[in-house]
Amino acid sequence: MSTPTTVVGIDLGGTTIKAGLVSSDGRILYQTKLPSRAAEGPSAVIQQIAAAVRNVADNGGTPTIRSVGIGSPGVVDDNGVVKAPPNLMGWDEIPLAAELSHHFPGYRIVVENDANVAAIAESRFGAGKVHPNFLFIIWGTGVGGGIILDGKIFRGPTGGAGEVGHISIDYNGPDCNCGNRGCVEAYIGQRYLSQRTAERLRAHPESSLLGLVGGDFAKIEPMYIAQAAAGGDRFCREMLVEAGMLLGVAIAAVMDTIDLRISIVGGGVSGAGDLVLRAAEESARSRVLKPLRPDIRVIQAELGNSAGLLGAAGLVL
Amino acid sequence: MSTPTTVVGIDLGGTTIKAGLVSSDGRILYQTKLPSRAAEGPSAVIQQIAAAVRNVADNGGTPTIRSVGIGSPGVVDDNGVVKAPPNLMGWDEIPLAAELSHHFPGYRIVVENDANVAAIAESRFGAGKVHPNFLFIIWGTGVGGGIILDGKIFRGPTGGAGEVGHISIDYNGPDCNCGNRGCVEAYIGQRYLSQRTAERLRAHPESSLLGLVGGDFAKIEPMYIAQAAAGGDRFCREMLVEAGMLLGVAIAAVMDTIDLRISIVGGGVSGAGDLVLRAAEESARSRVLKPLRPDIRVIQAELGNSAGLLGAAGLVL
Numbered sequence: 001m002s003t004p005t006t007v008v009g010i011d012l013g014g015t016t017i018k019a020g021l022v023s024s025d026g027r028i029l030y031q032t033k034l035p036s037r038a039a040e041g042p043s044a045v046i047q048q049i050a051a052a053v054r055n056v057a058d059n060g061g062t063p064t065i066r067s068v069g070i071g072s073p074g075v076v077d078d079n080g081v082v083k084a085p086p087n088l089m090g091w092d093e094i095p096l097a098a099e100l101s102h103h104f105p106g107y108r109i110v111v112e113n114d115a116n117v118a119a120i121a122e123s124r125f126g127a128g129k130v131h132p133n134f135l136f137i138i139w140g141t142g143v144g145g146g147i148i149l150d151g152k153i154f155r156g157p158t159g160g161a162g163e164v165g166h167i168s169i170d171y172n173g174p175d176c177n178c179g180n181r182g183c184v185e186a187y188i189g190q191r192y193l194s195q196r197t198a199e200r201l202r203a204h205p206e207s208s209l210l211g212l213v214g215g216d217f218a219k220i221e222p223m224y225i226a227q228a229a230a231g232g233d234r235f236c237r238e239m240l241v242e243a244g245m246l247l248g249v250a251i252a253a254v255m256d257t258i259d260l261r262i263s264i265v266g267g268g269v270s271g272a273g274d275l276v277l278r279a280a281e282e283s284a285r286s287r288v289l290k291p292l293r294p295d296i297r298v299i300q301a302e303l304g305n306s307a308g309l310l311g312a313a314g315l316v317l
Numbered sequence: 318m319s320t321p322t323t324v325v326g327i328d329l330g331g332t333t334i335k336a337g338l339v340s341s342d343g344r345i346l347y348q349t350k351l352p353s354r355a356a357e358g359p360s361a362v363i364q365q366i367a368a369a370v371r372n373v374a375d376n377g378g379t380p381t382i383r384s385v386g387i388g389s390p391g392v393v394d395d396n397g398v399v400k401a402p403p404n405l406m407g408w409d410e411i412p413l414a415a416e417l418s419h420h421f422p423g424y425r426i427v428v429e430n431d432a433n434v435a436a437i438a439e440s441r442f443g444a445g446k447v448h449p450n451f452l453f454i455i456w457g458t459g460v461g462g463g464i465i466l467d468g469k470i471f472r473g474p475t476g477g478a479g480e481v482g483h484i485s486i487d488y489n490g491p492d493c494n495c496g497n498r499g500c501v502e503a504y505i506g507q508r509y510l511s512q513r514t515a516e517r518l519r520a521h522p523e524s525s526l527l528g529l530v531g532g533d534f535a536k537i538e539p540m541y542i543a544q545a546a547a548g549g550d551r552f553c554r555e556m557l558v559e560a561g562m563l564l565g566v567a568i569a570a571v572m573d574t575i576d577l578r579i580s581i582v583g584g585g586v587s588g589a590g591d592l593v594l595r596a597a598e599e600s601a602r603s604r605v606l607k608p609l610r611p612d613i614r615v616i617q618a619e620l621g622n623s624a625g626l627l628g629a630a631g632l633v634l
Contacts, residue, residue: 256480259472
């Protein structure tokens with residue numbers, strides 16, 4: 001069987017399903033969006049995914065589609081069963097690949113965890129193209145990860161590998177939603193970082209951040225912190241450098257454990273830019289074992305919001 | 318080529334070379350010891366290894382030996398080059414496998430990092446026989462590790478994987494020799510644990526530990542702490558439970574990152590027994606992500622001092 005030249009990629013989220021027709025060289029030839037209807041339970045979501053695939057097949061101008069790749073939240077096992085995705089109601093354990101096979105008999109359907117999918121996207125089409133081995137980190141609301149070894153996703157024995165956001169960087173640190181303490185996510189996940197910044201801002205009336213959010217502490221988020229930092233605000237620069245330093249502690253733990261050198265960081269907060277990634281790189285380099293230091297790099301992801309679609313397509317390309 | 322039934326295993330240490338004839342079912346048929354002569358530099362050590370192999374061949378009663386496995390300190394690359402072993406003077410980068418091939422032309426010679434070798438031993442012949450995937454931890458002077466995936470050692474891209482002793486469990490914690498801060502080794506490595514116990518002992522005159530070491534704080538070591546704990550000493554029990562808890566923090570980080578459930582712990586300090594391993598297990602279980610919790614186990618290694626020999630043999634069996 002020759003490699004198909006176009007496939008469907010599906011990026012399944014808690015509110016939206018993105019679907020696209022993707023060529024083997026990573027171009028999105030057509031794309032569309034549907035609501036996930038997650039509140040209506042698994043079968044509604046599966047119907048929506050099927051509708052999205054049909055929409056792409058009907059409008060993509062390629063009648064020969066036979067391969068669908070899907071990025072899903074949650075742990076995904078080797079048979080395409082999705083387990084306990086955080087943002088999908090009632091999805092304790094759903095055999096998503098098998099369910100979709102009923103809709104599309106004869107199709108090749110592959111499901112993978114969404115952070116792993118984004119890692120695959122960067123490996124095939126983005127900042128990871130030249131790096132056969134790297135840790136991918138998605139830094140947004142939470143901190144997720146995917147591990148690429150020898151150009152392929154490393155899933156671990158049951159498909160759960162890469163949960164680097166729950167590495168504790170202080171065993172006595174703040175409580176994390178996951179039940180652990182001091183997880184790096186509990187320091188630098190979007191909400192935690194915003195809260196910590198808001199708390200400290202009271203001692204920094206000189207910061208331009210307060211003006212940017214119209215005096216409303218509840219509106220503080222990494223986008224504004226980054227904006228103030230870019231304008232030279234010292235307090236906001238310090239908050240971002242600290243966040244990068246903390247991420248670097250977890251990165252160093254992974255580098256020493258798996259023998260990696262490269263980290264590629266995507267997700268909303270990574271958009272805060274060079275300041276935060278340089279801090280992460282410096283922190284990781286100073287903390288890993290000596291033989292690793294010269295090659296430690298923390299690199300910005302390249303694919304942004306398209307990573308989910310492209311990586312899902314990459315599952316079947 | 319059929320699998321050889323007996324091979325030579327070499328356990329290279331900073332002071333001693335252990336050598337043995339090992340059968341494919343993990344029995345040590347003959348063994349001997351030679352001084353490493355590490356102070357005289359690499360070529361003296363290589364001569365000693367060659368002498369050890371000849372000694373085993375001459376005295377083991379098996380003239381057909383053609384395979385030698387060697388466990389060495391330091392990072393070992395895919396070509397059997399040993400890099401920067403901590404206890405061998407002047408070994409910046411030594412092509413150990415190639416050097417020994419000059420002494421034994423036609424032999425199959427495989428060199429591997431010593432912690433990885435001990436992990437292989439537990440996997441083939443010890444506590445890991447029933448576990449295809451586990452983290453092996455060697456807990457002695459330092460804290461080292463080896464990762465077994467699908468019954469095979471996971472070496473990482475350059476052979477350096479498994480350095481879990483340098484996972485920071487507190488980014489502001491005590492300085493570690495490696496240059497990082499708060500490494501789990503800097504809390505529970507033999508010397509660090511002994512020092513911390515000595516410091517706190519001053520506030521616990523009721524402890525039986527002081528009598529065990531004849532009033533000499535410098536003599537405190539995990540063996541005596543364990544002995545006092547076994548006798549019911551509350552202070553020493555607390556020290557061991559804390560050490561286990563701290564190890565569990567690092568174990569949890571590895572389990573979440575690689576998607577593992579089982580840790581097998583060997584080395585001198587693990588001999589402190591059930592108390593410390595139960596504390597490590599409880600700590601790791603409470604800290605990993607929920608789907609992993611039911612299966613988290615921390616198990617004592619089975620092979621003790623023979624792990625180095627048996628695992629080295631396992632490299633070529």
